Amino acid sequence: MENKFVRTSIASLLSLTLLTACGKASVEDQLGDAQQALQAQKYQSAIITLKSTLQDAPDDPRPRALLAKAYFQLGDMESAVITFEKALEQGADINGVAKEYFLALYSSPESGQFVSTLEKYKDSLNPQALATGELIAAILTARRGDSSSKDHIAAAKAAAGAGDGRTNDLSDIIDVYLIQRTASDTKMLNAAVEKHPNDWLVQSLAAELQYALGDLQASLTNYEALLEQKPQFQRLHLNIAEAQIRLNKLDEAKKHVNYILKRYPNQPVANQQLAVIEIAAKDFASANKHIELAMNNGMASPFTSYIAGLTHFRLGNYEQALQNLSKIVNAVPATHPAKQMFVAAKLQAGASQDAYAMLQRNPELVANNTGLAAATSKALLGSGDRDKAKQLLSQIDSSKVTSDAGKQQLGLFKVMSGDISGMALVEEASNALLADASAADTKQSKLLLLSMKTSSGETDAARAMLNKWIADEPDNVENYVIAAEFEKFQQNYKGLDAIYSKIAELDPDNIAAKNYNASKAIGQGNYSKALTLFLDNLKQNPNSADALEGAYQAAAKAKDESAAQAQINDVLKNATDTSTFTTLYSQFLAGNYSQVIKVAEASTFNARETPPANYMLSTAYLQTGQANKAINVLQKIVSSGMTTPQVLLNLAKAQAVAQKPRQALETLAMFNESGSASNAEIYEEVRLLKASILMDQNNYANALQELNAASEQVKASPQGQLLLGRGYLGTGKANEAVNALQQAYSASESGVAVQYLFEALKADGKTDQGLKILKQHMEKYPDKDNTNMLYISELASQNPTEAIRYYEDLLSKQPENWVAMNNVAWLLYEQNSLEKAHSWIKKAAKLKPRNQGILDTKAKIEAKM
Template identity: 25%
Template sequence: MFKYFSALDGRPKKLGIAVAAVLIASLMISACDEAENSDDFLTRAQEYRDKGDLQASIIEAKNALRINRDNQDARFILGSNYLDLGDWLSAETTLETAIGQGGTLEYAIIPLLARAKLSVGKLHDVLKIAGVRSDMSDDLRARIMVVRGRAHSGLKNHTEANKSFNDALAADPKAFGAFLGLAGLSIASDDRAKGKELLDKAIAIAPENIDVLEFQARFHFLKKDFAETEKFYRALIAQRPTRVAFHAGLINALISSKNYKGAISNLKPLLARSPKNIQLNYLRALAAFRSGDFITAYNTSSTVLGVYKRHTQSMLIAGASAFAKKEYEQAAQYLQQYVQANPSHNEAKMLLSEVQLRQNRVSEATKTLESAAKDQPDNVNLLLAIGRASNMAGDLQKSGDYFQKAVKLNPENTRARAALGASQIALGQTDLGIEELKRAVEKDTDLARAEIALILNLAGQKRYDEALEAVERLQERHPERALGYTVEGLLQFSKGDPASAKVAFRRALQLKPDAADAAANLAAVAIVSKKPEEAKEVLLAVLKHRPKHTRLLMMFAEVQLQLNDSDGAIRTFEKMLEANPEDLRPRQILAQLLLSTGRVEKAYLLAKSAPLIHQNNPGILEILGQAQTRLGKFKDANETLKALATVKPKSVHARFLLAGSYGALADWSSAEREFEAAWSIDQKHMPSKMGLADVLLRQNKLKKASEIISDLSAEATDSPQVRVMQGRLALLQGKPEEAIKPLSEAHKVIGSPTLTSLLAMAQMRAKGRGTGLETLRNWLKKNPNDVRIRFQLANNHMLFSQFEEASKEFLTLHEMQPENWIFLNNLADSLNRMDKFEQALPFAKKAYKLAPTQPAVLDTYGVILLADGDNKRAAKILTAARRRAPNSPEISFNAARALERVGNIDAARSILEEILPKNNSFRSRKAAEKLLKKLGG
């Protein structure tokens, strides 16, 4: 028999003993806990808190809660500890649970919970929970009004904030917190004198109060008196060493005074104790960013956002750090979130617009800048940025208008003049533009960018003599700098003189051997001149000085690829990753290179091991999904490509890949949905349309498939792939004669096993088996090792009862794959059909050894044993086959034959009486009827 099944063997695990052991252990622990009651732990928690040992207090409070989950006092202490440690999220969660219990501590909890919510920026929540009630004491009412005032202040509701603080003073004239709040409002409105006056009132009431001292520290910070700020915070830390906010204030002062090492040194022990603390991680990110360590800044700010997604300051650092690392997609994501939360922060909008420009999202960048300009219409930097964006969008007139306005607002701004000059040149006002650039250079001889713009624009006008004069002036002003010679090289190259360009670039490298721009351009000239070896030498020389320079290494790897040195290019990319594991671009290119050179497992591991911050990067997801597909990890590939389609929902390529992954899982309806989604995005995307036609055919949706294939035929008249679709459609419509022509035409262009199989099938159905078998044989003459086609040929011989030919093909397949039980089984079956059971027996026996549970193998082996006269063993084997395939009438009949041979007449008759009424047509039905009659049935 030549049908087969796959089976999975699962073994139940015995877990009873392990579960019992855990239950016993838990009972023992519970018994131990009851030795001390909740009050004992609570007493120690308060004692530790009074001593300032907040971590120990937390442990004891948790122990109290473990015994009594409803202990409100324990939650109150626990929440207070979290608040003092700066773990605001834990404080908020704990105190919310505590206040939900009602009880006598409710009023004491409200100010603390409000403070926790203030710290995480939930200002509206503060106004909901912190309400004044008639039965509150004057002191409590004042404290509640103070936190309400702080919430209003944070929401920029200064009138309401002012009212709340004054209401607090009305309730309690000594409410120093209200004076601090009013002082903050005055400072925010630029009235520092009034702020100082109100602060002094708070100092007079409570000179030693922690909050008053902290406000003084902040006031000194605002005045940029960082030494005094540091002094106040060190004094506060001496009083309350566990109060994280005081440590944070000190560290912020150190960062602001550019003492980054001191800030990081102070942060290390704090982060070791509280690795997920939002405030501390934010400050670590800030210190890293200010000191130029953008990788740490990005990673640490991402850690903060992983804990608390709405921490806007970390959004800004993450976005700015990603921009510095040239990871523009991540930068745009974080900066957009920040700008949405802080719509009046124009500096952030300018940075976001720069990211958008780098992503070529010019219209979005222009809108971002114009929204900023509404608040600051006379901001020259904003006007210059809008002009630049408009220029990139191709709106030269608009660009020029903005530059002109910037120059009018600030005539001495040389950057504005340089930009205006460049725009005038672009608008065709060449002479005006060049004169404007000259004026900019005259006013600022260090304005190298304007000089370069002048030189390049003169070159663009083919005014090479003037351009060279400008270059000479630049070189005279800065004889020690490589810049002038690099620009000369660019100018000479634009003149069409690569030899002089090379001389200039080499002069630049003599002055500065590590001049990356000069080296890159010199290498580029060599590449254009089709001298990659020369480019390689240039880059190797400069890389000795700058071994970790990303752009040079990238260029060097590209040269190696031009020299067909893919192994060398891979090593170069690996060096880049080793130097900077967070750098996305070399990881992405290397993974793609590994994939294209057949090193799929390595590509998979590289993409899979991408840092967390890159794991949703579209390029990484695409490579990972393709690698998983090629490794046969179809479910994993599908999950990966679903993530890609989520990140890029409007990408036709992402949708196309996702559809293909559903196809690999044979989930045709989902594949159809995704191919349709891809096609709806871009109706000119032929692969999506082809994929859609394919899955429609697989689902036998012939009407819809016919419409799509008709469109494809009109759009791609000569496409062999479309011809294949036409042939498949005709076959499914029961028109094999119409399938032959398109399949034959396609087969001439893209001969493949699949197409050969289809063509042979069509020919057999339309013209008889001879033509189809000949097609298969002709393919095998050219491709003798094609297992799939040889297997199809052998099976067709079996179907046509050509057992001699079938046995020859199965024997060849067996020789190609000696351990393949399917080939062994079918070889034995074909030999047995010719009554060559003695030759068949060894093959059947080996198939049985390799696949002892497969019904087809058991059936073949049992039938041959029966023919060999081993009736007892045959009966045992065939009865087992029937148990595994009870719905096969052929196997059941063979089992009945064997049982009859060993004298088990009743069992044989029972089987035959069962299968004959259920199966009107099977190969051995007549023989089964005859046997039943013989057995008296």
């Protein structure tokens, strides 16, 4: 039975083998099928057949050569080149594949190897193949300006013979368009394409040159025809998309780009093209994403940097925009958008000095973009650099400013820079705007005309002008709002009630009138009513700074200030359009500095909001004991060109708190005394701060000199009297010190004032009186400051036992006060109470194990025990 089974199995296996052999086509048959598929343009079918053939005959060059031709016909040039070279290694006849191999290599990324490849096979090529090879070599060498291109043309003509029209036509094209580069039109190219239809070399070269010469439609037509011949040639999709983008056929271009990106998502050229298309659609976020992808995958060109800079600029990423634009800004002409955008980005980033420098290096930019030059001047004025602003404004030709609003702004900037010639421009433009019936907003023009009259002392003329506007337009609310501002400027407050009543009559919801009525309630001492009115105003306009400031002013006088502030916060939270800046300002006015820090650090503000937001953040840092952080923020404001006197003052305060007196004095030295009239209060603060720093350095004489330059009102203030007292004390004038410090303490009852008062009384021989005042303060304000420590330390020299009692009482309330522990241990040591002394000093040493004073006290106690 077993033998029968074995015989049956062998028979079945032989039978199966025979059937398989009969069912498998021979290599020759497969080659024939592949040839037919190629002739029928069924390239995928041919590829499948030939890959199968290669499995059966891997060393046969014929199927591999046919496979390479199939790849070439489809347009897969990289695969074609690799497969041709493998076939040639296996012994394929170069003349049988030369035409397709040369064209594939020419069209592939490896075209740089073409000349050496031609040299390798040159002696084996037939005339036709050699002529084609030499023509391709001529094209490639001519592109890079290699003089050998002429030799290749001569070799091509010699191989093809004098009567070969294709060789002659291509030779002429190469000579005229690539070697001499004298052609200004595409007539010769168009004729060659018509004469040699479907010739890959002629048509691809013509399309390339037509694109370069700007004949975009002809180039597009040829590229599309080439794509029909080679549907998988990826680069043609990119070439077609490029031409369509320039022809503004963006929807059609996007199809070709997406065809590439669907297969190769990181393809750099396609990503850059899509970025350009998305820019046209104003989708800058998408455009930025694709240009970043292009750059991350090796795309690098001036155009790439421009696109990246543009998209970042449009998204408000000014630092990134500058990073990209800086790569090209010095290489492009003044009229190029990149240069203008670079200046605009510098302005947005707060670098007005850099923007000014670029404009000075490119005077054509000022001439061609007066708006940008004016904006730079405005930024320079904002940073206090009037001289540079004036110089730049003088370069602007006002006749090139086409709008009256632009002329008005230009004139205003000129006046602000100190150029009085701008007044005439402001007046002319403002009158033109008022005469323009289509002008929507005339308030600024009216205010400017009024200010010009009043600043020149023509108050009656200004009032007459205002009355005429009201008479001409009696129902125009704007006129009455301007009238109110005018009367405030003239300090004529009596007529405000009537004006604001008229405003409320014409516009019941007018926020200015409502804020005025609420402010009147504050003036009348009716803080509850004022708060209610201001809260109503905030509900109407949550971002009204006047309403917010008024609400906090009323809340400060409320019976329950925290409850009143909570009401303000509720209104802002419930409003749908409360800005982040308003939220920040609200927390700042409330003194919630930790919240100011939280909101500011987590938010981004626009160019107008950023300077005050940074100022509030720096103040919050200073108020929360983070002086170095405050310094960092304030120095950024200064370096950005947005310096103001208040910013400099805050910076000096932060530097003083951070124990950097030299830097603080250098900052204070930046104040220009000539500007003190417009910032009187700030300059008085400057004197007080400078005096305080000098006193901390024991430079009492200069400190007093600084104080004596201050106004009588400032010197009479609690802080002024405190500093005067310190100065007198430091210069040995104890009696004058006592008088000043008594006034300072009476006004403030601060711990600092009472401690300096004690020192002055002690220096004046009135120690007992000083101790009495210290004790009274300590009992009135227990645990508020360290006055108790001063009192006890002074008491110790007169009544050690009483001092020990005070120390022990203090330590029951402040169990970690290691200074008090050290002091009481020393007093107990002196009274020979060594056990108690040792107990206290051990506790102090546990808290401060490396403090030398504690270690010395401990050593003395233990030595005596």
